[in-house]
Amino acid sequence: MELNSIKPSSGAKHAKRRVGRGIGSGLGKTAGRGHKGQKSRAGGYHKVGFEGGQMPLQRRLPKRGFKSHLLKFNAEINLSELNALGADEVDLLMLKAVGLVGELVRNVKVVKSGELTRKVVLKGIGATAGAKVVIEAAGGSLVD
Template sequence: MQLNTIKPASGAKHAKRRVGRGIGSGLGKTAGRGHKGQKSRAGGYHKVGFEGGQMPLQRRLPKRGFKSALLKYNGEVTLGELQALEMVEVSLAALKAAGLVARNVKNVKVIKSGELSKKVALVGIGATAGAKAAIEAAGGSLA
Protein backbone atom coordinates (compact mmCIF):
# COMPACT_ATOMS: atom_id res chain seq x y z
CA MET A 1 0.00 0.00 0.00
CA GLN A 2 1.23 3.47 -0.88
CA LEU A 3 -0.19 6.87 -0.04
CA ASN A 4 -1.08 7.46 -3.66
CA THR A 5 -3.22 4.29 -3.80
CA ILE A 6 -5.35 4.99 -0.73
CA LYS A 7 -8.95 5.95 -1.47
CA PRO A 8 -12.10 6.17 0.63
CA ALA A 9 -14.49 3.21 0.89
CA SER A 10 -16.99 2.95 -1.92
CA GLY A 11 -20.11 4.96 -1.12
CA ALA A 12 -18.37 6.99 1.58
CA LYS A 13 -18.11 10.09 -0.58
CA HIS A 14 -20.83 11.35 -2.87
CA ALA A 15 -21.39 14.54 -4.83
CA LYS A 16 -23.61 17.17 -3.20
CA ARG A 17 -26.96 17.65 -4.95
CA ARG A 18 -26.83 20.93 -6.90
CA VAL A 19 -30.38 22.08 -7.50
CA GLY A 20 -31.63 24.85 -9.76
CA ARG A 21 -28.75 24.54 -12.20
CA GLY A 22 -30.57 24.03 -15.49
CA ILE A 23 -32.79 21.50 -17.21
CA GLY A 24 -29.96 19.07 -17.97
CA SER A 25 -29.25 18.42 -14.31
CA GLY A 26 -32.71 16.97 -13.72
CA LEU A 27 -33.18 19.38 -10.83
CA GLY A 28 -33.60 22.64 -12.68
CA LYS A 29 -36.48 25.15 -12.69
CA THR A 30 -38.41 24.25 -9.50
CA ALA A 31 -35.36 22.51 -8.02
CA GLY A 32 -37.28 19.44 -6.80
CA ARG A 33 -39.83 21.51 -4.83
CA GLY A 34 -42.78 20.97 -7.17
CA HIS A 35 -45.20 23.76 -8.13
CA LYS A 36 -46.57 26.40 -5.76
CA GLY A 37 -47.67 25.83 -2.19
CA GLN A 38 -46.13 26.58 1.17
CA LYS A 39 -43.34 24.01 0.87
CA SER A 40 -42.13 25.53 -2.40
CA ARG A 41 -41.58 28.98 -0.91
CA ALA A 42 -38.39 30.31 0.66
CA GLY A 43 -38.74 30.40 4.43
CA GLY A 44 -42.18 28.81 4.23
CA TYR A 45 -42.78 25.74 6.37
CA HIS A 46 -44.87 24.72 9.37
CA LYS A 47 -43.81 24.29 12.99
CA VAL A 48 -43.44 20.86 14.59
CA GLY A 49 -46.83 19.37 15.42
CA PHE A 50 -48.75 21.68 13.08
CA GLU A 51 -51.79 19.96 11.57
CA GLY A 52 -52.94 22.52 9.02
CA GLY A 53 -54.91 24.62 11.48
CA GLN A 54 -56.63 21.66 13.15
CA MET A 55 -56.10 21.60 16.93
CA PRO A 56 -52.80 19.67 17.30
CA LEU A 57 -52.69 16.34 19.11
CA GLN A 58 -50.53 17.66 21.94
CA ARG A 59 -53.20 20.30 22.66
CA ARG A 60 -56.17 17.95 22.25
CA LEU A 61 -54.93 15.54 24.92
CA PRO A 62 -55.31 16.41 28.62
CA LYS A 63 -52.33 17.37 30.74
CA ARG A 64 -51.40 14.63 33.14
CA GLY A 65 -48.86 13.86 35.84
CA PHE A 66 -46.34 15.74 37.89
CA LYS A 67 -42.67 15.20 38.63
CA SER A 68 -41.32 16.92 41.69
CA ALA A 69 -38.18 19.01 41.25
CA LEU A 70 -37.15 17.92 44.76
CA LEU A 71 -36.65 14.27 43.68
CA LYS A 72 -33.12 15.03 42.50
CA TYR A 73 -32.15 15.90 46.09
CA ASN A 74 -33.26 12.51 47.47
CA GLY A 75 -30.94 9.54 47.71
CA GLU A 76 -31.14 5.96 48.89
CA VAL A 77 -28.72 3.49 50.45
CA THR A 78 -29.21 -0.26 50.79
CA LEU A 79 -28.50 -2.44 53.81
CA GLY A 80 -25.86 -4.22 51.74
CA GLU A 81 -24.02 -0.94 51.17
CA LEU A 82 -24.16 -0.17 54.91
CA GLN A 83 -22.70 -3.63 55.60
CA ALA A 84 -19.75 -2.94 53.27
CA LEU A 85 -19.19 0.50 54.82
CA GLU A 86 -16.50 0.45 57.52
CA MET A 87 -18.30 2.82 59.90
CA VAL A 88 -20.21 2.47 63.16
CA GLU A 89 -21.88 5.89 63.00
CA VAL A 90 -23.29 6.78 59.59
CA SER A 91 -24.32 10.33 58.62
CA LEU A 92 -25.14 12.13 55.38
CA ALA A 93 -21.62 13.62 55.23
CA ALA A 94 -20.08 10.17 55.72
CA LEU A 95 -22.16 8.70 52.88
CA LYS A 96 -21.13 11.54 50.57
CA ALA A 97 -17.47 11.06 51.48
CA ALA A 98 -17.77 7.32 50.77
CA GLY A 99 -19.37 8.08 47.39
CA LEU A 100 -22.60 6.19 48.10
CA VAL A 101 -24.81 9.23 47.41
CA ALA A 102 -24.39 12.22 45.11
CA ARG A 103 -22.98 15.50 46.38
CA ASN A 104 -26.23 17.42 45.81
CA VAL A 105 -28.37 14.99 47.86
CA LYS A 106 -30.08 16.50 50.91
CA ASN A 107 -32.24 13.59 52.17
CA VAL A 108 -31.17 9.95 52.39
CA LYS A 109 -33.25 6.90 53.20
CA VAL A 110 -32.05 3.36 53.90
CA ILE A 111 -33.98 0.69 52.01
CA LYS A 112 -34.23 -3.01 52.82
CA SER A 113 -32.10 -4.62 50.14
CA GLY A 114 -29.30 -6.99 51.08
CA GLU A 115 -28.28 -8.21 54.54
CA LEU A 116 -27.00 -6.32 57.58
CA SER A 117 -25.27 -8.21 60.39
CA LYS A 118 -23.16 -5.51 62.05
CA LYS A 119 -24.18 -2.77 64.46
CA VAL A 120 -24.76 0.58 62.73
CA ALA A 121 -25.99 3.88 64.19
CA LEU A 122 -27.74 6.18 61.72
CA VAL A 123 -27.58 9.92 62.41
CA GLY A 124 -30.01 12.16 60.51
CA ILE A 125 -30.88 9.43 58.02
CA GLY A 126 -34.32 7.90 57.51
CA ALA A 127 -35.15 4.26 56.89
CA THR A 128 -38.07 2.25 55.57
CA ALA A 129 -40.01 0.09 58.04
CA GLY A 130 -38.28 -3.11 56.88
CA ALA A 131 -34.82 -1.52 56.94
CA LYS A 132 -35.47 -0.10 60.42
CA ALA A 133 -36.42 -3.54 61.73
CA ALA A 134 -33.28 -5.08 60.17
CA ILE A 135 -31.00 -2.39 61.66
CA GLU A 136 -32.50 -2.79 65.14
CA ALA A 137 -32.31 -6.60 64.85
CA ALA A 138 -28.55 -6.28 64.17
CA GLY A 139 -28.19 -4.12 67.31
CA GLY A 140 -28.07 -0.77 65.54
CA SER A 141 -30.08 2.38 66.10
CA LEU A 142 -31.68 5.31 64.29
CA ALA A 143 -31.29 8.85 65.64
Protein backbone atom coordinates in the same frame (compact mmCIF):
# COMPACT_ATOMS: atom_id res chain seq x y z
CA MET B 1 4.12 14.40 4.04
CA GLU B 2 3.76 18.16 3.56
CA LEU B 3 0.95 20.36 4.88
CA ASN B 4 0.21 21.60 1.37
CA SER B 5 -0.28 18.05 0.07
CA ILE B 6 -2.94 16.96 2.56
CA LYS B 7 -6.29 16.22 0.91
CA PRO B 8 -9.58 14.88 2.27
CA SER B 9 -10.24 11.22 1.51
CA SER B 10 -12.15 10.50 -1.69
CA GLY B 11 -15.91 10.83 -1.23
CA ALA B 12 -15.61 12.93 1.93
CA LYS B 13 -16.32 16.21 0.10
CA HIS B 14 -19.00 16.72 -2.51
CA ALA B 15 -20.34 19.70 -4.42
CA LYS B 16 -23.36 21.50 -2.98
CA ARG B 17 -26.59 20.98 -4.93
CA ARG B 18 -27.19 24.07 -7.10
CA VAL B 19 -30.91 24.37 -7.80
CA GLY B 20 -32.72 26.63 -10.22
CA ARG B 21 -29.85 26.82 -12.73
CA GLY B 22 -31.59 25.72 -15.94
CA ILE B 23 -33.18 22.66 -17.50
CA GLY B 24 -29.89 20.87 -18.18
CA SER B 25 -29.00 20.65 -14.49
CA GLY B 26 -32.05 18.50 -13.74
CA LEU B 27 -33.02 20.89 -10.93
CA GLY B 28 -34.18 23.89 -12.94
CA LYS B 29 -37.55 25.66 -13.04
CA THR B 30 -39.26 24.52 -9.83
CA ALA B 31 -35.92 23.53 -8.27
CA GLY B 32 -37.14 20.22 -6.87
CA ARG B 33 -40.05 21.81 -4.99
CA GLY B 34 -42.89 20.55 -7.20
CA HIS B 35 -45.76 22.77 -8.35
CA LYS B 36 -47.62 25.27 -6.17
CA GLY B 37 -48.60 24.86 -2.54
CA GLN B 38 -47.17 26.11 0.74
CA LYS B 39 -43.99 24.04 0.51
CA SER B 40 -43.10 25.51 -2.88
CA ARG B 41 -43.12 29.13 -1.65
CA ALA B 42 -40.22 31.03 -0.16
CA GLY B 43 -40.64 31.27 3.61
CA GLY B 44 -43.80 29.17 3.46
CA TYR B 45 -43.56 26.36 5.93
CA HIS B 46 -45.06 25.36 9.27
CA LYS B 47 -43.88 24.62 12.77
CA VAL B 48 -42.93 21.13 13.90
CA GLY B 49 -45.96 19.00 14.69
CA PHE B 50 -48.38 21.18 12.67
CA GLU B 51 -51.10 19.03 11.08
CA GLY B 52 -52.87 21.56 8.88
CA GLY B 53 -55.14 22.89 11.59
CA GLN B 54 -56.12 19.46 12.92
CA MET B 55 -55.46 19.13 16.64
CA PRO B 56 -51.83 17.95 16.76
CA LEU B 57 -50.89 14.61 18.26
CA GLN B 58 -49.04 16.08 21.25
CA ARG B 59 -52.22 17.98 22.20
CA ARG B 60 -54.62 15.07 21.57
CA LEU B 61 -52.85 12.80 24.03
CA PRO B 62 -53.43 13.25 27.78
CA LYS B 63 -50.79 14.75 30.02
CA ARG B 64 -49.46 12.23 32.49
CA GLY B 65 -46.80 11.96 35.14
CA PHE B 66 -44.40 14.27 36.92
CA LYS B 67 -40.68 14.09 37.66
CA SER B 68 -39.48 16.25 40.50
CA HIS B 69 -36.38 18.36 39.89
CA LEU B 70 -35.44 17.70 43.52
CA LEU B 71 -34.85 13.96 42.89
CA LYS B 72 -31.14 14.54 42.27
CA PHE B 73 -30.74 15.73 45.87
CA ASN B 74 -32.36 12.63 47.41
CA ALA B 75 -30.97 9.11 47.63
CA GLU B 76 -31.73 5.84 49.34
CA ILE B 77 -29.61 2.94 50.48
CA ASN B 78 -30.73 -0.47 51.67
CA LEU B 79 -29.90 -2.46 54.78
CA SER B 80 -27.58 -4.89 52.97
CA GLU B 81 -25.45 -1.97 51.71
CA LEU B 82 -25.35 -0.62 55.25
CA ASN B 83 -24.28 -4.05 56.53
CA ALA B 84 -21.52 -4.38 53.92
CA LEU B 85 -20.19 -0.93 54.81
CA GLY B 86 -18.67 -2.32 58.03
CA ALA B 87 -18.75 0.95 59.99
CA ASP B 88 -20.23 1.57 63.44
CA GLU B 89 -21.23 5.19 62.73
CA VAL B 90 -22.56 6.25 59.35
CA ASP B 91 -23.20 9.80 58.12
CA LEU B 92 -23.73 11.53 54.78
CA LEU B 93 -20.07 12.42 54.23
CA MET B 94 -19.01 8.82 54.75
CA LEU B 95 -21.60 7.54 52.26
CA LYS B 96 -20.35 10.06 49.68
CA ALA B 97 -16.71 9.08 50.32
CA VAL B 98 -17.47 5.39 49.84
CA GLY B 99 -19.52 6.14 46.70
CA LEU B 100 -22.88 4.76 47.83
CA VAL B 101 -24.56 8.11 47.11
CA GLY B 102 -23.80 10.88 44.60
CA GLU B 103 -21.99 14.14 45.34
CA LEU B 104 -25.14 16.30 44.94
CA VAL B 105 -27.16 14.32 47.47
CA ARG B 106 -28.40 16.15 50.57
CA ASN B 107 -30.94 13.70 52.01
CA VAL B 108 -30.43 9.97 52.46
CA LYS B 109 -32.96 7.44 53.65
CA VAL B 110 -32.43 3.78 54.56
CA VAL B 111 -35.02 1.40 53.12
CA LYS B 112 -35.87 -2.08 54.38
CA SER B 113 -34.26 -4.30 51.79
CA GLY B 114 -31.77 -7.01 52.71
CA GLU B 115 -30.54 -7.92 56.18
CA LEU B 116 -28.66 -6.09 58.91
CA THR B 117 -26.61 -8.18 61.33
CA ARG B 118 -24.45 -5.52 62.97
CA LYS B 119 -24.98 -2.53 65.24
CA VAL B 120 -25.05 0.73 63.25
CA VAL B 121 -25.58 4.31 64.44
CA LEU B 122 -27.01 6.59 61.73
CA LYS B 123 -26.19 10.30 62.04
CA GLY B 124 -28.35 12.71 60.03
CA ILE B 125 -29.77 9.90 57.92
CA GLY B 126 -33.45 8.99 57.79
CA ALA B 127 -35.00 5.53 57.69
CA THR B 128 -38.34 4.06 56.78
CA ALA B 129 -40.48 2.64 59.57
CA GLY B 130 -39.59 -0.96 58.64
CA ALA B 131 -35.87 -0.19 58.37
CA LYS B 132 -35.92 1.61 61.73
CA VAL B 133 -37.34 -1.50 63.43
CA VAL B 134 -34.59 -3.70 61.92
CA ILE B 135 -31.81 -1.24 62.85
CA GLU B 136 -33.01 -0.96 66.45
CA ALA B 137 -33.44 -4.75 66.70
CA ALA B 138 -29.79 -5.14 65.71
CA GLY B 139 -28.79 -2.76 68.53
CA GLY B 140 -28.32 0.35 66.40
CA SER B 141 -29.97 3.76 66.57
CA LEU B 142 -30.84 6.90 64.59
CA VAL B 143 -29.37 10.25 65.69
CA ASP B 144 -30.53 13.54 64.14
